[in-house]
Amino acid sequence: MHGIGKRFRSGLTALEAIDLDIGKGEFLSLIGPSGCGKTTLLRIIAGLAEPSQGERRLLMAADTGGHISSGRVGFVFQDPTLMPWSTVIDNVLLPFRLAGRVGSAERERVRSEIRAVGLAGFERAYPRELSGGMRMRVSIARALVTDPDLLLLDEPFAALDEITRMALNDDLLRLWESRRTTVVFVTHSVFESVYLSTRIAIMATRPGRIAADLPIELPQPRERAQRTSPAYATICATVSEELARAMAERSN
Amino acid sequence: MSAGRVSRWWHIFAPLAVGTAFLVLWEIVVRINGIPPYILPGPSAIAESLWTDGPSLFGSLLVTLRVTLAALAAAAILGGMIAVLFSLSRILELSLFPYAVILQVTPIVAIAPLIIIWVREPFLALLVCAWIVAFFPIVANTTVGLNSADRNLLALFRLYDASPVQVLRYLKLPTALPFFLTGLRISGGLALIGAVVAEFVAGTGGAETGLAFRILEAGYRLAIPRLFAALFLLSLTGIVIYLVLDGLSRVLLRPWHESALEEEEE
Numbered sequence: 001m002h003g004i005g006k007r008f009r010s011g012l013t014a015l016e017a018i019d020l021d022i023g024k025g026e027f028l029s030l031i032g033p034s035g036c037g038k039t040t041l042l043r044i045i046a047g048l049a050e051p052s053q054g055e056r057r058l059l060m061a062a063d064t065g066g067h068i069s070s071g072r073v074g075f076v077f078q079d080p081t082l083m084p085w086s087t088v089i090d091n092v093l094l095p096f097r098l099a100g101r102v103g104s105a106e107r108e109r110v111r112s113e114i115r116a117v118g119l120a121g122f123e124r125a126y127p128r129e130l131s132g133g134m135r136m137r138v139s140i141a142r143a144l145v146t147d148p149d150l151l152l153l154d155e156p157f158a159a160l161d162e163i164t165r166m167a168l169n170d171d172l173l174r175l176w177e178s179r180r181t182t183v184v185f186v187t188h189s190v191f192e193s194v195y196l197s198t199r200i201a202i203m204a205t206r207p208g209r210i211a212a213d214l215p216i217e218l219p220q221p222r223e224r225a226q227r228t229s230p231a232y233a234t235i236c237a238t239v240s241e242e243l244a245r246a247m248a249e250r251s252n
Numbered sequence: 253m254s255a256g257r258v259s260r261w262w263h264i265f266a267p268l269a270v271g272t273a274f275l276v277l278w279e280i281v282v283r284i285n286g287i288p289p290y291i292l293p294g295p296s297a298i299a300e301s302l303w304t305d306g307p308s309l310f311g312s313l314l315v316t317l318r319v320t321l322a323a324l325a326a327a328a329i330l331g332g333m334i335a336v337l338f339s340l341s342r343i344l345e346l347s348l349f350p351y352a353v354i355l356q357v358t359p360i361v362a363i364a365p366l367i368i369i370w371v372r373e374p375f376l377a378l379l380v381c382a383w384i385v386a387f388f389p390i391v392a393n394t395t396v397g398l399n400s401a402d403r404n405l406l407a408l409f410r411l412y413d414a415s416p417v418q419v420l421r422y423l424k425l426p427t428a429l430p431f432f433l434t435g436l437r438i439s440g441g442l443a444l445i446g447a448v449v450a451e452f453v454a455g456t457g458g459a460e461t462g463l464a465f466r467i468l469e470a471g472y473r474l475a476i477p478r479l480f481a482a483l484f485l486l487s488l489t490g491i492v493i494y495l496v497l498d499g500l501s502r503v504l505l506r507p508w509h510e511s512a513l514e515e516e517e518e
Contacts, residue, residue: 048407075411081404084508085426097422098412126508 020201020210022150025180029193029200031239033247037208038186042154045184046075074143074181076153080135082127082142088114089123092142099146110145117141118171133164137171144175153185157192169196170224177221190239194218195227200239204246211246214239293477301477302484309466309478313485316462319375319447320493323382327439330383331390332432338391339398339424340416349395356388360446364453378454378462382446389442390435397431398424430509433501440493448486 020041022028030038043049082091089107090097092114096106114123117137127135136156143151153172157165173196176183187193193200197216204211216235218226226232275295281287282294289297302309334352338345364381371377401423409419451464461469463482470479505512 043407046411048411073411075408077404077408079404081402081408083405083423083426085429086508094408094422095412098409098414098418128508128510 022182022184024182027176027183027185027196027198029185029187029197030203031187031190031193031200031243032203032208032211033205033243034188035208036203036205038203039154040208041203042152042184042186045150046073046152048075072146072149074146074148074151076136076139076143076151076156078155078158080127080132080139082135082138084127087124087126088119088130088138091127091138092145094142095146110141113141113145114138116144116175131164132160133168136160136168140172140175144179144181147179147181149182151181151183153183155186155188158188165192166224172196173222190236190243191227194232194236194239195222202239202242202246212242214242290474290476293480297477298480298484301475302481305478305481309463309482309485312461312463312466312482313489316444316447316451316464316486317489319378319382319450319462320444320489323379323386323446324436324440324443324493326379326383327386327390327443328436331387331435331439332394334387334391335394335398335428335432336420336425338395339420345395352388352391355384360385360449361453364450368450368454374454378447378450381450381453382443385446385449386439386443389438390432393431393435393438394428397428400431401427430501430505430511433497433504437494437497437501440497441490444486444490444493 030041032038040049044051083094086094089110092110093102093106096102096110111123114120117140119134119137119141122130122134127138130138139156143153157168160168169192175181176196185193185196194216200214200216201210202212202214203209218231218235279294279296282292293301334348338349360381363384367380367384368374368377371380401419405423406419409423414422447462448464451462452468455465455468463486467479467482467486470476470482502512
């Protein structure tokens with residue numbers, strides 16, 4: 001993505017001159033204060049919003065003339081965004097149903113994805129019968145079921161309690177490690193972003209822009225024990241500092 | 253929740269106790285004051301009339317019920333279809349919705365005579381009157397429902413290149429179902445009112461006599477116990493229609509909608 005800008009009709013400049021190259025297989029976190037345009041940027045990457053200026057180019061989509069074919073991008077919203085009238089299995093099946101492919105192969109794929117997010121046995125449950133964390137797992141399964149090249153997550157764990165959040169962090173890491181899908185993860189939490197990412201882009205506000213871009217060099221695979229390691233603490237401190245600087249710039 | 257367990261019993265007992273007390277008091281007041289039955293019959297006189305005139309009143313009830321149910325079915329089908337058209341075309345909604353409102357706010361008593369003049373076939377005339385009253389809640393509710401699809405789900409459908417038909421079928425229609433059913437429950441009662449009003453205006457017109465006309469007739473002849481008996485049947489019909497539609501709504505929404513949650517869930 002080069003020189004991405006977004007101006008709302010209200011005249012508010014949400015994003016200005018964003019340059020961001022996302023490498024294949026990267027786990028990139030976008031972190032920044034509220035209102036810095038993280039979500040807008042993510043929606044532009046997904047193709048759900050159009051930039052007012054600049055271009056978005058996905059190399060993986062180059063052969064289809066820049067149009068991202070459906071199923072190449074998975075999106076997880078801040079809310080689980082499930083269809084309350086459908087069972088877990090039908091919710092996860094949705095991308096296939098919309099593509100007009102509902103065969104036994106797809107059904108098997110859906111089942112294995114539900115197992116992969118740890119919800120085996122809940123296939124026939126309705127969303128209201130599940131806890132917040134389980135609903136989010138369904139949402140992740142739905143995003144991953146098409147085996148996307150790019151997985152976008154918009155503060156998916158913000159509404160969850162700490163324990164559920166840690167468990168989902170670990171599960172997301174395992175899923176990423178086994179598939180190496182390119183991930184862009186929007187979050188408010190420094191600790192979460194450092195633990196998960198291979199790279200963190202820190203955003204500043206008014207106008208929204210990328211203030212710092214840090215690679216996270218913690219050993220792979222990440223283990224929960226690392227959350228108490230000195231290296232982890234140092235990186236968290238660095239990210240927090242950069243974040244504080246990005247926020248201070250605004251008031252000048 | 254303990255309040256829930258108590259309430260299940262009270263749901264039946266409390267209204268039953270109030271009803272019984274009311275009937276007993278009514279009977280006592282009528283007997284003590286010696287009120288003649290052509291002014292206010294006691295519950296026992298009404299029950300007696302219900303017993304003797306029951307079969308003929310029941311035949312009239314079926315006539316009224318046929319109009320009511322046909323109007324309700326027409327309102328559900330046409331109302332639902334109009335709402336879907338509105339959701340597909342904003343321009344259509346903007347241009348036609350005000351007229352649906354006008355049709356709704358114009359008192360049916362005022363237009364019923366016209367409809368009865370214009371539509372020669374009596375059953376059809378009554379049907380049109382009842383339909384006009386019944387269709388608006390369904391159109392209005394379903395339109396709101398079709399427009400309340402979750403924005404993120406809409407975005408998700410867009411991400412997967414869903415066609416407008418897919419959005420309608422897999423997202424908008426299921427979202428609108430509870431709204432449609434709410435409209436249907438309101439319309440059930442209104443269709444009955446519409447049918448009764450139309451019968452009042454139409455009289456017999458040579459057709460089979462509905463329950464509303466029997467009420468008028470009983471009034472003219474000062475057969476007040478029979479009037480009350482017919483009134484009782486009419487109310488009972490309204491209650492049954494409501495309960496049936498409420499049950500339908502529960503069955504359809506049971507697996508997922510908050511309104512159909514069983515009490516033991518909490």
